[in-house]
Amino acid sequence: xAKTTQPPSMDCAEGRAANLPCNHSTISGNExxxxxxxxxxxxxxxxxxxxxxxxxxxxxxxxxxxxxKSSTLILPHAxxxxxxxxxxxxxxxxxxxxxxxxxGTRVLVKP
Amino acid sequence: xxxxxxxxxxxxxxxxxSVKIECRSLDFxxxxxxxxxxxxxxxxxxxxxxxxxxxxxxxxxxxxDKFLINHASLTLSTLTVTSAHPEDSSFYICxxxxxxxxxxxxxxxxxxxxxxxx
Numbered sequence: 316x317a318k319t320t321q322p323p324s325m326d327c328a329e330g331r332a333a334n335l336p337c338n339h340s341t342i343s344g345n346e347x348x349x350x351x352x353x354x355x356x357x358x359x360x361x362x363x364x365x366x367x368x369x370x371x372x373x374x375x376x377x378x379x380x381x382x383x384k385s386s387t388l389i390l391p392h393a394x395x396x397x398x399x400x401x402x403x404x405x406x407x408x409x410x411x412x413x414x415x416x417x418x419g420t421r422v423l424v425k426p
Numbered sequence: 427x428x429x430x431x432x433x434x435x436x437x438x439x440x441x442x443x444s445v446k447i448e449c450r451s452l453d454f455x456x457x458x459x460x461x462x463x464x465x466x467x468x469x470x471x472x473x474x475x476x477x478x479x480x481x482x483x484x485x486x487x488x489x490x491d492k493f494l495i496n497h498a499s500l501t502l503s504t505l506t507v508t509s510a511h512p513e514d515s516s517f518y519i520c521x522x523x524x525x526x527x528x529x530x531x532x533x534x535x536x537x538x539x540x541x542x543x544x
Contacts, residue, residue: 353470356517356538356540357537357538358430358432358519358521358535358536358537358538359470359519359521359535360535361533361534402469408532412532413460413472413475414460414472414521414533415472416462416469416470416471417469418469419469
């Protein structure tokens with residue numbers, strides 16, 4: 316799976332949009348971009364994934380650049396409960412394929 | 427959504443004893459379950475991949491005789507930490523991959539088990 320690079324930490328204000336960048340310059344054509352988050356002392360939670368088109372669900376939006384070398388996860392209205400470590404993972408979707416977690420971005424939402 | 431449980435949620439044991447951690451998929455069947463370990467302020471590290479009815483596949487550097495994995499049914503996998511030592515103290519997390527892949531996700535994670543070895 317392609318390696319990803321994320322900033323180690325970032326702060327954002329409650330109620331504002333949080334934009335989390337991820338660099339995956341070596342991504343291959345059949346690799347998807349996945350985002351998970353892990354709230355302290357809990358298991359990871361799936362957020363969203365995409366291949367090349369922008370995606371939106373009830374939790375977040377995923378913006379993937381045209382060359383697919385980077386993406387941004389957008390939390391439209393951050394709340395204190397969004398404080399977590401956010402992991403960007405790129406992977407091929409095949410049977411039994413495992414997830415490889417990098418360092419992630421530690422997001423602190425401040426009141 | 428699909429739910430994965432782990433039991434116990436936390437355990438404290440003496441050095442040299444063995445500890446069993448259970449991972450259950452509550453409302454779906456899982457052909458594959460994964461076991462991760464996470465040390466404080468670090469990321470999740472995959473330990474092994476467990477397939478129902480067959481031997482687990484361990485990641486490089488993980489001792490299979492120390493971390494025994496059993497996946498006897500489509501809803502249950504167990505991880506036994508044998509002869510635990512303080513350096514085995516960690517947060518152990520399992521995930522389960524549904525028998526039928528869902529449209530939006532492929533793995534569901536349990537809440538984790540915190541092991542402290544004295």
